[in-house]
Amino acid sequence: MAGCAPCQPFSTYSQRYDTRSDGKWGLLYEFGRLARDIRPDIVTMENVPTVERHGVFKDFASELEGLGYQVWSDVVQCAQYGVPQRRRRMVLLASLHGPIRMIKPTHSKPRTVEQAIRRLPPVAAGERTPRDRLHVASSLTDKNLERIRASRPGGTWRDWPRHLVADCHKEDTGRTYPSVYGRMKWEEPAPTMTTQCYGYGNGRFGHPEQDRAITLREAAILQSFPRSYAFVEPRRSVQFSPIGRMIGNAVPVRLGRAIGRSILRHLSEVDSRLMPSG
Incomplete structure (x- = not known):
């Protein structure tokens, strides 16, 4: 399950939101509810880096951990994955099948x-x-x-x-x-x-x-x-x-591709562990 609550309430570009009345603020709680009801094998989301400062993000990650997911999250520089742009994004990956994380950067030099x-x-x-x-x-x-x-x-x-x-x-x-x-x-x-x-x-x-x-x-x-x-x-x-x-x-396309490759690599590792030896 992949999703992203609107980033505007968490962005440094926009500090006008009233967190008590803005309905967008709590959509991460709805994302957590969907994860609880559906129990997908993998959960991923991305947002602005400043989302990690807010309680709703911490609650979301904690809920996933309480459901048995192993959770990884970090701020990713999109330029390291081939996006010709200085864009930092918080990426979260969670799996019911063991540790999961982003693949290593694919570009040592940013595209201009x-x-x-x-x-x-x-x-x-x-x-x-x-x-x-x-x-x-x-x-x-x-x-x-x-x-x-x-x-x-x-x-x-x-x-x-x-x-x-x-x-x-x-x-x-x-x-x-x-x-x-x-x-x-x-x-x-x-x-x-x-x-x-x-x-x-x-x-x-x-x-x-x-x-x-x-x-x-x-x-x-x-x-x-x-x-x-x-x-x-x-x-x-x-x-x-x-x-x-x-x-x-939009999630930058090449960042989305890197997230997808991270999930595929993880599932391949899970499959290799489950395959009978010999």
Whole structure:
């Protein structure tokens, strides 16, 4: 059984949740109830690293142990498993058949933004390519177009002329928030993809060279989706918000593959122990 309670209540990006009234907060308890009722051989979940600080996660792991599962959990760097992105996730694996854990990292060197998306055709802000309707970039206002032209890869809005700096960042309370309106660097993994990764002002989601935010296709590739993944049926329109949620909320595909390989390796070890000798 694989699942994941919504990560927003546990994320450092969002501290507005009232844990007493937000229904999402307690969904890990429902996950534990399902494990108790179904008793699957294997249970796995992933979430943001900060989930381990909360009692609901500790209660979930303790309930699994009380049901006879051997539980392993740790914070995993997705880049070590081939995801071209700096994304840390808490992964939990639990088995009724003995110790289980993640396989060792598959990549000693992280894949970079350049390796992932350099070969995609160029596209202007507000436009898309004819052969791939997901290779579409959100539009930019005239001021944001000035801002991205004044941005350097790996830099921040602090590099801009003062007339381009947003009013909120001129205040003392805003000066410590540089992680928006940034360009990615070709030679490094991408920052963590969020549900609004298609917006230039929502993080370091500016293209390293072109004057625009990354496209939906580029964001999906940085989440290690196959380049042909459709997300919507051919006759349905491509909309930024719903597809952005699918991309940003997804378990990175290559991390999912590593979790699957970990489970298969464990089950193979269980089978070898159960096989009669000779």
